[in-house]
Amino acid sequence: METMSRQADIALVAQLAAGHEGALAEVYRRHGGPVLGLAKRLLRDPDLAEEIVQEVMLRLWNNPEKYDGSRGSLRSYLLAHTHGRSVDLIRSESSRRMREERDAQLAVAAGLSLEEEVWEMALADHIRSALSELDEAVRKAIELAYFGGYTYREVAKLLDTPEGTIKSRIRSGLQRLNGLLANSGLAPVG
Amino acid sequence: MRTEVDHNEIQELLGAYALHAVEGDEAAAIEAHIAWCPECRDELAQHLEVASMLSATERFAPTELWDTIVRQIPTTPGEETFPNPRDDTPAPSGRADAAVVPLRRRWLRPLAAAAAIVVIAGTAAVQSVRLNAVTADLAAEQALVAALRNELEKPPLDLAVAQALAGSENRQLMLGSQVSGSNAVIVLMPDGTGYLAEHTLRPLPADRTYQLWAIIDGKIISAGILGPDPGIVPFRIDPEGFSGFAITEEVVGGVESSQNDPVIAWLEA
Numbered sequence: 001m002e003t004m005s006r007q008a009d010i011a012l013v014a015q016l017a018a019g020h021e022g023a024l025a026e027v028y029r030r031h032g033g034p035v036l037g038l039a040k041r042l043l044r045d046p047d048l049a050e051e052i053v054q055e056v057m058l059r060l061w062n063n064p065e066k067y068d069g070s071r072g073s074l075r076s077y078l079l080a081h082t083h084g085r086s087v088d089l090i091r092s093e094s095s096r097r098m099r100e101e102r103d104a105q106l107a108v109a110a111g112l113s114l115e116e117e118v119w120e121m122a123l124a125d126h127i128r129s130a131l132s133e134l135d136e137a138v139r140k141a142i143e144l145a146y147f148g149g150y151t152y153r154e155v156a157k158l159l160d161t162p163e164g165t166i167k168s169r170i171r172s173g174l175q176r177l178n179g180l181l182a183n184s185g186l187a188p189v190g
Numbered sequence: 191m192r193t194e195v196d197h198n199e200i201q202e203l204l205g206a207y208a209l210h211a212v213e214g215d216e217a218a219a220i221e222a223h224i225a226w227c228p229e230c231r232d233e234l235a236q237h238l239e240v241a242s243m244l245s246a247t248e249r250f251a252p253t254e255l256w257d258t259i260v261r262q263i264p265t266t267p268g269e270e271t272f273p274n275p276r277d278d279t280p281a282p283s284g285r286a287d288a289a290v291v292p293l294r295r296r297w298l299r300p301l302a303a304a305a306a307i308v309v310i311a312g313t314a315a316v317q318s319v320r321l322n323a324v325t326a327d328l329a330a331e332q333a334l335v336a337a338l339r340n341e342l343e344k345p346p347l348d349l350a351v352a353q354a355l356a357g358s359e360n361r362q363l364m365l366g367s368q369v370s371g372s373n374a375v376i377v378l379m380p381d382g383t384g385y386l387a388e389h390t391l392r393p394l395p396a397d398r399t400y401q402l403w404a405i406i407d408g409k410i411i412s413a414g415i416l417g418p419d420p421g422i423v424p425f426r427i428d429p430e431g432f433s434g435f436a437i438t439e440e441v442v443g444g445v446e447s448s449q450n451d452p453v454i455a456w457l458e459a
Binding site: 007008010011012014015020022023025026029030034071072073075076077079080083084087091127131142145146147149150151152155164166167168170171172173174175177178181 | 201202203204205206208209210211212213231235236237238239240241242243244348349351352355356362364375387388
């Protein structure tokens with residue numbers, strides 16, 4: 001059974017497919033902040049992050065049929081694309097140096113630039129609370145992969161842990177998070 | 191031939207794949223697998239939803255992550271420590287001045303002009319949008335003007351529906367039917383104003399029309415004639431006692447009371 005918000009996503013993308021610029025504006029209003037926040041978080045470059053937002057929004061505008069409402073929310077679709085594109089840039093050979101710089105400035109920049117992007121504070125509190133429930137080893141594996149942009153093999157090396165263990169930790173961690181969020185009334189899907 | 195082992199191995203990788211932490215052949219194998227495996231597709235969708243929610247935590251970088259990364263980065267001579275994540279002082283100048291390889295790629299440049307359209311599209315509902323470098327290009331500015339003109343000339347109904355869909359206090363109701371397979375989205379505001387926003391109803395001959403009905407206090411009341419191939423249709427009902435909508439197919443001009451079964455309907459649970 002699709003949720004009402006999923007139905008709204010589908011309706012919005014249907015409008016977008018019909019060429020209504022207002023629908024894209026609504027997508028931007030609803031999801032542009034998280035998309036920009038995630039890209040900034042990963043890339044540490046506000047200009048580049050904004051270009052990613054542009055690409056993600058334009059991709060939806062040009063190819064709305066690629067969003068399949070039966071497979072997930074519009075936000076998860078947009079954020080997955082944002083994450084994938086950002087990670088591509090991070091991992092590109094030419095960006096190795098930039099990555100070192102990004103890592104070196106990781107937390108220092110975070111408190112200032114991201115403060116402007118605070119959104120859905122209650123949700124953020126729930127997520128942080130759920131993350132804190134995870135075993136530290138599991139949380140680290142997820143954070144390095146998602147926010148660090150590392151492959152699971154790189155995470156395994158960073159944490160000096162077998163690759164199979166990292167795979168399992170990421171998967172079980174996400175499943176555990178889903179369960180914890182369900183208990184908070186924030187379950188993504190059953 | 192796919193084996194159970196393949197399935198299990200793929201399944202084990204789905205969490206990492208959802209975080210874009212799988213590359214090359216493994217990623218290709220997962221993509222091929224989920225094309226035919228609904229179980230893995232569902233699990234991946236769940237992981238992606240959780241991952242999208244993780245973004246909500248991105249106000250502050252976790253200290254643990256910082257510590258882990260710092261341990262992997264060789265320090266340069268004369269620089270003994272990296273800045274503390276909780277310290278507001280700027281990074282050491284040696285780091286701050288380090289050369290950063292520009293990441294702007296050619297594939298991003300063509301986006302500039304079109305990005306202006308994205309940005310201006312936001313003027314209807316987005317309060318603040320930064321244009322930054324986008325407007326630096328003349329072509330982009332021209333696109334911007336064209337998009338703005340288009341936005342201003344857009345029928346107000348489109349904007350009204352977009353705004354109604356955005357309002358958290360408004361209800362979005364999905365009318366459907368397993369028989370017809372059609373559906374429609376109606377957005378209903380607390381004051382009884384509503385819009386038929388989207389639908390998959392098949393077009394009717396010119397001598398037929400769709401008609402919208404509202405159930406108010408158990409009575410079926412006509413809420414409007416929608417026409418044979420409706421676009422966005424506004425209507426108004428009494429929100430007190432409202433408990434459902436139905437759309438029927440009728441003769442052109444509509445009827446006072448319908449004898450036909452609903453093509454699609456939505457009823458309050």
